[in-house]
Amino acid sequence: MAVALVLVLIVVGSVLFHLLSPWWWTPIASNWAYIDNTIIITFWITGVVFAAVVLFMAYCVFRFRHREGNRAAYEPENKRLESWLTIVTAVGVTALLVPGLFVWSRFVNVPSDATEVEVVGQQWQWSFRLPGRDGKLGTSDTRDVTADNPLGVIPKDPNGQDDVVVEAADLHLPVGKPVKMLLRSIDVLHDFYVPEFRAKMDMIPGSVTYFWFTPTRTGTFQVLCAELCGQGHPMMHGVVMVDTQQDYMAWLGQQQTFAQLSAPKQTGSADETTGQTAALGPEIAARLETVGSR
Amino acid sequence: MVDITPADGIPPAEVAEVELYHPHGWWTKYVFSQDAKVIAVQYSATATAIGLVALVLSWLMRLQLGFPGTFDFITPEAYYQFITMHGMIMVIYLLTALFLGGFGNYLIPLMVGARDMVFPYVNMLSYWIYLLAVLVLVSSFFAPGGPTGAGWTLYPPQAIMSGTPGGQDWGIILMLSSLILFIIGFTMGGLNYVVTVLQGRTRGMTMMRLPLTVWGIFTATVMALLAFPALFVASVMMLLDRVLGTSFFMPAISEMGEQLQHNGGSPILFQHLFWFFGHPEVYIVALPAFGIVSDLISTHARKNIFGYRMMVWAIVGIGALSFVVWAHHMYVSGMHPYFGFFFATTTLIIAIPTAIKVYNWVLTLWRGDIHLTIPMLFALAFIVTFVNGGLTGLFLGNVVVDVPLSDTMFVVAHFHMVMGVAPILVVFGAIYHWYPKVTGRMLDETLGRFHFWVTFLGAYLIFFPMHYLGLMGVPRRYAELTDMTIMTESAHHLNSFISIMAFIVGFAQMVFLFNLIWSIRHGREAGGNPWRATTLEWQTPQTPPAHGNFGKDLPIVYRWAYDYSVPGAKEDFIPQNMPGSFGPSREPA
Numbered sequence: 001m002a003v004a005l006v007l008v009l010i011v012v013g014s015v016l017f018h019l020l021s022p023w024w025w026t027p028i029a030s031n032w033a034y035i036d037n038t039i040i041i042t043f044w045i046t047g048v049v050f051a052a053v054v055l056f057m058a059y060c061v062f063r064f065r066h067r068e069g070n071r072a073a074y075e076p077e078n079k080r081l082e083s084w085l086t087i088v089t090a091v092g093v094t095a096l097l098v099p100g101l102f103v104w105s106r107f108v109n110v111p112s113d114a115t116e117v118e119v120v121g122q123q124w125q126w127s128f129r130l131p132g133r134d135g136k137l138g139t140s141d142t143r144d145v146t147a148d149n150p151l152g153v154i155p156k157d158p159n160g161q162d163d164v165v166v167e168a169a170d171l172h173l174p175v176g177k178p179v180k181m182l183l184r185s186i187d188v189l190h191d192f193y194v195p196e197f198r199a200k201m202d203m204i205p206g207s208v209t210y211f212w213f214t215p216t217r218t219g220t221f222q223v224l225c226a227e228l229c230g231q232g233h234p235m236m237h238g239v240v241m242v243d244t245q246q247d248y249m250a251w252l253g254q255q256q257t258f259a260q261l262s263a264p265k266q267t268g269s270a271d272e273t274t275g276q277t278a279a280l281g282p283e284i285a286a287r288l289e290t291v292g293s294r
Numbered sequence: 295m296v297d298i299t300p301a302d303g304i305p306p307a308e309v310a311e312v313e314l315y316h317p318h319g320w321w322t323k324y325v326f327s328q329d330a331k332v333i334a335v336q337y338s339a340t341a342t343a344i345g346l347v348a349l350v351l352s353w354l355m356r357l358q359l360g361f362p363g364t365f366d367f368i369t370p371e372a373y374y375q376f377i378t379m380h381g382m383i384m385v386i387y388l389l390t391a392l393f394l395g396g397f398g399n400y401l402i403p404l405m406v407g408a409r410d411m412v413f414p415y416v417n418m419l420s421y422w423i424y425l426l427a428v429l430v431l432v433s434s435f436f437a438p439g440g441p442t443g444a445g446w447t448l449y450p451p452q453a454i455m456s457g458t459p460g461g462q463d464w465g466i467i468l469m470l471s472s473l474i475l476f477i478i479g480f481t482m483g484g485l486n487y488v489v490t491v492l493q494g495r496t497r498g499m500t501m502m503r504l505p506l507t508v509w510g511i512f513t514a515t516v517m518a519l520l521a522f523p524a525l526f527v528a529s530v531m532m533l534l535d536r537v538l539g540t541s542f543f544m545p546a547i548s549e550m551g552e553q554l555q556h557n558g559g560s561p562i563l564f565q566h567l568f569w570f571f572g573h574p575e576v577y578i579v580a581l582p583a584f585g586i587v588s589d590l591i592s593t594h595a596r597k598n599i600f601g602y603r604m605m606v607w608a609i610v611g612i613g614a615l616s617f618v619v620w621a622h623h624m625y626v627s628g629m630h631p632y633f634g635f636f637f638a639t640t641t642l643i644i645a646i647p648t649a650i651k652v653y654n655w656v657l658t659l660w661r662g663d664i665h666l667t668i669p670m671l672f673a674l675a676f677i678v679t680f681v682n683g684g685l686t687g688l689f690l691g692n693v694v695v696d697v698p699l700s701d702t703m704f705v706v707a708h709f710h711m712v713m714g715v716a717p718i719l720v721v722f723g724a725i726y727h728w729y730p731k732v733t734g735r736m737l738d739e740t741l742g743r744f745h746f747w748v749t750f751l752g753a754y755l756i757f758f759p760m761h762y763l764g765l766m767g768v769p770r771r772y773a774e775l776t777d778m779t780i781m782t783e784s785a786h787h788l789n790s791f792i793s794i795m796a797f798i799v800g801f802a803q804m805v806f807l808f809n810l811i812w813s814i815r816h817g818r819e820a821g822g823n824p825w826r827a828t829t830l831e832w833q834t835p836q837t838p839p840a841h842g843n844f845g846k847d848l849p850i851v852y853r854w855a856y857d858y859s860v861p862g863a864k865e866d867f868i869p870q871n872m873p874g875s876f877g878p879s880r881e882p883a
Contacts, residue, residue, distance in 0.1 A: 003666055003674065006751075010678060014758060023762035023788060025698075026780050038695050039765075046685035053656060053681050057674065060659035064595075065666065071866060072597035072859035073661035081657075082601050082650070089649045093688075097642045100692035101635055107694055108631035123457045123550065143557075145548035152548065183628070186548045188452035189561060191626065191701060195767025195780050198698040202628045204561055205451060206545030209628035222779040226626075226701040226769050228445045230457030231370040234772040 007058035011051045029196035031214040034103040045092055110212040114178040120151050121190030121203045124232030125168045126223060127151055132162025132257055142186045153258050161259040170239040174248040178214040191227035194240055202227050215242040314409055314842055328414035329841050330399045333421050337395030341388050344428050348383035349800055351376045360793025362774060371459040373773035374443030381446030387428055393582040398487045398511045404831035405508050407496025407849050409842045411486045423479030430472040439463025450543040450564050454536040470529045477522045487515045498851035505829050505855040509606055510585020513613045514578045521574035528567035565627055569620035576713050577616040581609055583720035584651055587673050590723050591655055593827045594670035595662030596866050598856035601654045608647040615644045625696045634693035641691035652681055668742040672723025675750040676716050683712025704764025707757045715753045730824050734837050735817030741809040745802050752799035756792050826867050829855050833869050
């Protein structure tokens with residue numbers, strides 16, 4: 001009796017917890033509301049199954065508990081019932097899988113107008129690289145990583161010279177424009193994860209991985225590393241700011257290119273360098289704009 | 295549906311019995327014993343001892359998560375060492391060793407009607423190598439730099455680099471060496487279990503008359519023999535990378551401004567090898583639990599297991615399918631995204647045979663005569679937690695749903711519910727069930743009920759809310775949850791609550807241990823068959839069974855393992871070795 005009651009309370013309690021507890025996902029800031037919807041479908045189907053199985057158990061425990069003189073029924077098999085249950089389960093599983101795979105195909109097929117942004121992880125910080133006026137990221141190699149070339153951009157590749165390098169600082173993205181995040185690491189596995197964007201992907205030294213999304217609202221979002229990367233892992237936070245187009249352009253105008261960063265230091269004072277960047281920035285931004293609208 | 299008389303369907307003995315090795319003294323009887331039952335107790339005791347270490351480690355990590363910044367000695371390095379050792383111990387050195395080495399050794403020969411395992415000497419070696427593996431693992435706590443903190447998945451490159459505790463010290467070397475030893479030891483035991491089930495069954499014990507416990511352990515062992523080699527080669531290769539500087543898993547790396555002498559290796563290759571082992575490993579733990587819980591439910595509900603043949607095929611089907619789902623652990627690993635379509639499909643297909651098993655357990659309760667004994671309580675609790683954890687698997691297995699949830703506390707909650715709590719509840723139920731056979735005495739009922747309620751409800755309260763932290767986006771493997779903009783104040787309070795529950799549930803395990811030790815001398819006398827069960831281990835002439843298990847003659851099996859409440863029979867159970875004239879056998883033909 002008590003056991004049956006506890007089983008019922010587990011179902012009721014779990015459902016109430018789900019509905020009433022304050023712990024839920026963060027407000028979404030990307031186009032991946034599809035993923036949230038798939039999770040909602042999954043909660044419904046699995047919730048119904050959980051409640052049905054446990055309540056059925058509770059009923060059995062109550063109804064068929066041992067009393068003096070009771071004797072169990074003898075029924076080794078029931079082919080009809082077993083077939084029906086198998087079919088119903090298969091239908092339920094299909095109802096989960098089909099929307100899931102449908103959304104996955106959207107997730108892995110990057111729209112052609114997505115702008116590329118490179119994220120580079122290292123113990124324990126985030127850096128970023130944006131294509132310059134040529135719209136192309138230069139190639140990179142971990143063996144070219146030095147103090148002056150922290151991302152390992154291959155110096156001889158002309159495509160890399162105008163790349164915008166954001167070392168260990170915040171990334172800004174324009175709202176409403178799809179971006180393809182190209183993910184790279186120079187030491188161990190990391191994982192670029194912004195809970196509000198719903199997307200994440202590991203970064204593997206020696207490979208370039210990716211995911212894409214469209215930021216749907218402006219704001220400041222925390223980047224978390226989601227793949228254990230050593231003892232600094234929980235401190236490996238970063239910031240992504242989703243800006244309006246104007247704010248984004250202003251930010252981009254203040255960034256430096258790879259060529260500027262790797263130019264010999266003694267050729268000018270810090271002030272001159274900043275001046276150059278300020279002059280170059282809008283051109284790069286304009287170029288990115290045309291790339292973005294292709 | 296026909297009566298089976300002793301003359302019918304019982305094949306003659308094919309080979310003469312082999313003389314058992316008889317111990318000559320205390321050492322060969324209790325220490326270097328070749329009796330599977332002694333080896334089983336040795337395996338179980340060692341696994342329990344190392345499991346206590348894992349329990350303490352879980353307390354330490356919950357101290358940090360529940361009350362961050364309060365305990366100075368839990369540095370990030372220490373925290374990662376705690377989680378790594380906790381995970382590895384629980385999965386490999388406790389659950390695998392206990393289900394296969396412990397329950398497998400005790401139950402296989404008794405249940406199939408054999409005098410012992412077919413290779414008793416190799417069986418003994420298996421335990422001693424396992425013990426050595428455990429000692430090597432424990433030694434890493436005392437080695438310079440401490441144990442490895444690479445996470446139980448040991449992903450390279452970080453596992454062998456200086457940013458990870460033990461990466462450039464002894465920790466990772468001892469961990470890999472211990473795994474290699476474990477696999478060698480396990481292979482010796484595993485071959486024994488398989489051959490004993492295939493070749494050591496007594497007359498009349500056909501494969502389709504085996505209790506589901508044996509089917510579960512047998513299938514899990516076959517899987518382990520196929521899966522562990524992948525971990526073996528991965529461990530050897532990583533050891534070579536670490537010690538000799540090879541580059542199996544190590545690409546070119548710039549570590550803290552310095553170029554390492556590695557080039558061309560593939561970190562993701564390790565993940566494929568690891569999970570080719572790691573996913574079957576989940577079922578290596580789950581299938582014995584499935585088998586055992588089927589027998590617990592059937593015995594204590596006094597009713598045949600519903601759909602026995604379907605249950606057997608579901609076990610075999612799950613075992614086979616579990617070898618083609620491994621990369622669902624790697625949806626966000628950066629492998630080719632098209633793999634996601636394949637692995638999500640196979641993963642969700644595996645839900646079908648798994649669901650069938652759940653239906654058949656609850657349908658066994660339907661119209662039963664349910665005795666709410668402690669083993670039955672644990673079996674019911676298993677169904678609740680297993681259904682809960684299995685259903686959250688449908689979130690994580692469905693590739694796109696996994697993307698936001700992967701590497702969060704949702705995953706931690708899921709796998710603890712489904713392969714931590716659920717199988718361990720079966721372990722407890724099984725111990726309360728078979729302890730009378732092992733010792734001749736019952737475990738204390740009052741302490742047992744206290745242990746059950748605190749463990750079941752406490753564990754549910756730990757892991758059910760934890761899913762919602764993951765849904766919020768809280769990552770797993772974070773030694774510090776400070777400065778997290780996504781975490782509300784109440785989420786931190788929830789973490790404190792989970793930690794307090796963890797201490798309470800841990801405390802209840804001390805009560806259980808006390809019960810285990812106290813009842814050896816003070817428990818109520820059990821008699822030979824206290825649960826009035828049908829299977830052969832309850833029909834031994836002595837309790838505890840003597841060396842050789844059965845008396846002068848081996849039992850002859852006339853019926854399946856589930857003749858409970860047979861209509862027309864006087865008793866509500868008919869032992870497997872009872873000839874047909876004592877009541878009809880209705881086993882499915």
